[in-house]
Amino acid sequence: MNIALLFFGIASISNVSGAEKVFVEMANRFSERGATVYTIWNDSPGVVPYYPFNSQVKQVNLGFGKIKAPVSYKVLREISKGLHLNIKNRVDQYRTDKLCQAIRKQINLSKIDVMICYEFNSIMVANQLSQEKIPVVAMCHNSVEDQIASLTTLQRKEASKVTAYQVLMPSFVDKAKKFLNTDIYCIPNVVKTIPDSFVADLSLCKKIYRIIMIGRIDCHQKRPLIAIRAFLKNASRFSNWQLHFYGPITDSEYKQKIDEYIKVHDLHHQVIYEGITDMPLNVLHNADIFAFPSAYEGFGLALAEANSVGLPAVGFAAAPAVNELIEDKVTGFLATDEDDFARKLTLLMDNRALRVQMGKAAREAMKTYSPDVVWGQWEELLQKVVHKRIDE
Structure with a gap:
């Protein structure tokens, strides 16, 4: 099977974010399973992907960098937004046309069996290239x-033209059907099986115990300050506990707010920002609890990786995806608010046996998302949409 993966909604392929990781991982795994894979994105010339592609994967960087539409198109877009006019976005269409022209010059579309889109910008490109002759997922x-x-x-109408739409959690299927008129399938992210040597031994007696957070430093989705405040409510009782948080700073003002809060309230210097880690498994291996204060997730790769290493987690009951990955009182705790988050952290910090019990349950739960299971689901979906188009 010849598969084209399209990803145009990113700032750069050199980013360390989860979607870029999935993009590269999917390309590598499909190629290993016998497919010919074309990865297509648009970045500045010569930019190197943060996550490495296998040598078999055909990499196509269109090389435009940021595409600047005519000023008149931008003005019209802003006017239509202000007046809530339901008209075509000329800026998006300009970029789509430019990307499509470049792809046609570099890819023989007659050889492509199916296209997979990573976000809405790619959907517009794929639909225009496909002309309903190539299945689009x-x-x-x-x-x-x-x-x-x-x-x-108008965007939902465009999105409904695709052959199938994939979502990450079972509860998302019915939610998506309310907005899209196409087939919806649930296929989760892959969670790698972690070797026993990387599994956290929560039964050990330690001088220092660690709570870990991994995620972007931003105030809208990842919200690390909530977990920091929750931890510091009771940190004075737990002098041998520390909270280490990792991730790129995407909101410098929010990071400054975090720093100021830590300066005032972290009396025993128990909260430490570690920057970006290239070795998350090593970090998680030496941890005891995973804190995950996200407002929402599509899946929560960092949470899943922590679970697979055998760490119990604390998240929020109202957070989509988080409230499905964490089984409350089994693999961790789901909190109702910040004070409850603090209470749930304290329960785990106070009880080593509970950490061990929940950590084992969390590791077992992640087997549902093993590579063989998830890539098998993807292959089944792709075969289905390709054969459906042939039958038509």
């Missing part, structure tokens, strides 16, 4: 509320 990498419900009426 779209992916939703975050919650339905964040990535589908937020589309305009």
